[in-house]
Amino acid sequence: MSQFSITVKGMSCAACANRVERAVKKLPGVAEANVNFAMEKLAVDYDPAKLRTLDIVNSVKDAGYEPVADKAEFKVGGMSCAACASRVERAVSKMPGVITANVNFAMEKLTVELGAGLNESDIIKKVQDTGYEAEVVRETGQNADRERAAREEEIRRQKRMFLFSAIFSLPLVLGMLAEMVLGHGAVPAIFMNPWFQLILATPVQFYAGWQFYADAFNMLRHGGANMAVLVAMGTSAAYFFSIYHTFFVAGPVYYETSALLITLILLGRLLEAVSKGRTSEAIRTLMGLQPKTARVLRDGQETDIAIETVRVGDVIIVRPGERIPVDGIIVFGDSAVDESMLTGESIPVDKKPGDKVIGATINKHGSFRFEATKVGKDTALAQIIKVVEEAQGSKAPIQRLADVISGWFVPVVVALAAVTFLVWYFLLQPGQLDTAILNATAVLVIACPCALGLATPTAIMVGTGRGAEGGILFKGGEHLEKTHQVTAIILDKTGTITKGEPELTDVVVTAPQYSENEVLALVAAAEKTSEHPLAQAIVNGAVVRNLELQAAEQFGAIVGAGVTATVGGKKLLVGTRRLMQDNNIPFEAALSQVEALETAGKTVMFAAVDGLLAALVAVADTVKEHAAEAIADLQAMGLEVWMITGDNRRTAEAIAGQVAITHIMAEVLPENKAQQVERLKAAGKIVAMVGDGINDAPALATADVGIAMGTGTDVAIEAGDVTLMRGDLRGIVSAIRLSRATMRNIKQNLFWAFFYNVIGIPVAAAGYLSPMIAGGAMAFSSVSVVTNSLRLRRAKI
Secondary structure: OEEEEEEEEOOOOHHHHHHHHHHHHOOOOEEEEEEEOOOOEEEEEEOOOOOOHHHHHHHHHHOOOEEEOEEEEEEEEOOOOHHHHHHHHHHHHOOOOEEEEEEEOOOOEEEEEEOOOOOHHHHHHHHHHHOOEEEEOOOOOOOOOHHHHHHHHHHHHHHHHHHHHHHHHHHHHHHHHHHHHHOHHHOOHHHHOHHHHHHHHHHHHHHHOHHHHHHHHHHHHOOOOOHHHHHHHHHHHHHHHHHHHHHOOOOOOOHHHHHHHHHHHHHHHHHHHHHHHHHOHHHHHHHOOOOOEEEEEEOOEEEEEEHHHOOOOOEEEEOOOOEOOOEEEEEEOOEEEEOHHHHOOOOOEEEOOOOEEOOOOEEOOOOEEEEEEEOHHHOHHHHHHHHHHHHHHOOOOOHHHHHHHHHHHHHHHHHHHHHHHHHHHHHHOOOOHHHHHHHHHHHHHHOOHHHHHHHHHHHHHHHHHHHHHOOEEEOOHHHHHHHOOOOEEEEEHHHHHEOOOOEEEEEEEOOOOOOHHHHHHHHHHHHOOOOOHHHHHHHHHHHHOOOOOOOEEEEEEEOOOEEEEEEOOEEEEEEOHHHHHHOOOOOHHHHHHHHHHHHOOOEEEEEEEOOEEEEEEEEEOOEOOOHHHHHHHHHHOOOEEEEEOOOOHHHHHHHHHHOOOOEEEOOOOHHHHHHHHHHHHHOOOOEEEEEOOHHHHHHHHHOOEEEEEOOOOHHHHHHOOEEEOOOOOHHHHHHHHHHHHHHHHHHHHHHHHHHHHHHHHHHHHOOOOOHHHHHHHHHHHHHHHHHHHHHHHHOOO
């Protein structure tokens, strides 16, 4: 399966989004299609063997909407004839995500229309794989953020339309207000002249309001209906009824009603466009962090090159105060780097040769050189942006109800307006056409499917963006929603509650024929081959004592028990009491010493040499600085906090006691962690699992919500639903707070959207709302929903 996403213009409400989804889902080879109405994005999972991206784009067009693709231009080198051009064109055209590709051989230029799931470096690589060279063509001053430019142009267009409409509508409104306040005789006759009103209202109706007619026509032509249909019907009813009274039968006119309705709705659209632009500021902020150029050392010369042309293996020079262009490893120099954009941690991190540096972080002090290891879409910043974009484009389960209602909304409202007209005209005020039309018009324009469509996605967009700013990455709206439901949370001990950097603390000799250093040298030699953190702590402890370590022979690791090895002709067993029991090695005489060490929170390993218990080796892992504070906060939030560890119960209880955890899962083998998660889930709890190691990945995937510490392995991060970019447990508290705040915001949005329509439509049908008031209320309803979502940007997490 491949992924493809594209911007879709022309959608005016959630009903439009549903229509696009349905059209694309009908295509052969489409597994899933989702439209985010707030972001105007279509995301499709499809089989490229059965479907072209061009077919997806055409289906959007056929549904009556405008797919807007990104366009990129490339200078292609190495082509010697038109056949070369055709070869490049065919190769690029077949790429998943490419809509069209065109090569101009004479100009040596490749022009590509592509969806959002593909970037320029992918196309360059494809051209290179075909046997040619390519580089991006950029115009001076070109705005790299095309989406932002398009949004700004839309705001300018709506502003022009609103001002035009307002200028022509103002005299009509002033005349109406003057008549209401001062009486009919006090208003200059010109203001009440139907011909004068017709001249002012007509440009508003058919120039400023033309977008509603065009949108409604496209919808109806393709068998759909949206908000534009309601606006076009409502304003046309008032306008053409006035035309009838102006030209044919004398009677009241309502030109000011239709003109003011269009003006208010345009104002609402303008404010909505401005507000919607602000919901995705987090993405633009992240994109703006990456430098545009890098200072690369090539052929012994320092050269400033575009960031897109940096290659893996390039040596890059960074001076104080500069942003690091891409990810890499320092090869020369020392410095301190501000990584707050990545982790939310404001204290600079010291860096030396061999340390990793991340693109877009800030070099604070010294100069250094580093070798680029990840460039383009592979950098940490690009991956973060990708996660946030995918999360913002995803749907939370809570949105399903709104989607279902939005799909039926417009036809139902039109039917209710027709019923309102009939009831008023034939039953309540028989023969009063004016009243029946005005009340039916009020029903049409009070209804607002936009508020329903925007309620969830805008909150998800702002919530996930706010999380990214704080180093919290939600991988989708469903995970953001699920996190607020968590009732129990399991914390892995090593690397999550503790620092994951154990140190050797005690060597207790139990066989008099050995000295402390002799036993430690043997144990360290046996553990040297092991990658276990406890083994490394023992080896480091021996190195600190300047002990010479022999090479181990016949090394073997026993999962969850320890290691066996032969060192200098001696057979060693190092590990748990179970390992001693399985090999019939007596250890009961040392149990009092073991108990004392474990009560102090130390992990004790038994070391046997040639079948005799020779020593107890104790290792301790210190608790993270803010662990106790974070766990207290989680408990105060009503969560049941568990600690899971492979340590024996006594050691586990000692560590748990330091952070006030009362629920403990001790002596759990790595492969059994997922079973413990399942046990809590079977008890009816919504379980979050927090871990950072490879052996945590199955448990992270099994949990209702897997929270991966970003300081851990890539495997854990991939398995997690939520990633914390730093190893501070307070990030868990922040993630849950943000989830709760976002869901509270969504519920507020949905409540007001439902409440507004459920109350507004009957009130309008009962004749208690003038069309102008109804239009104003409709225009501002969606604005209020987006504004409420924007409050999340200030949420305390």
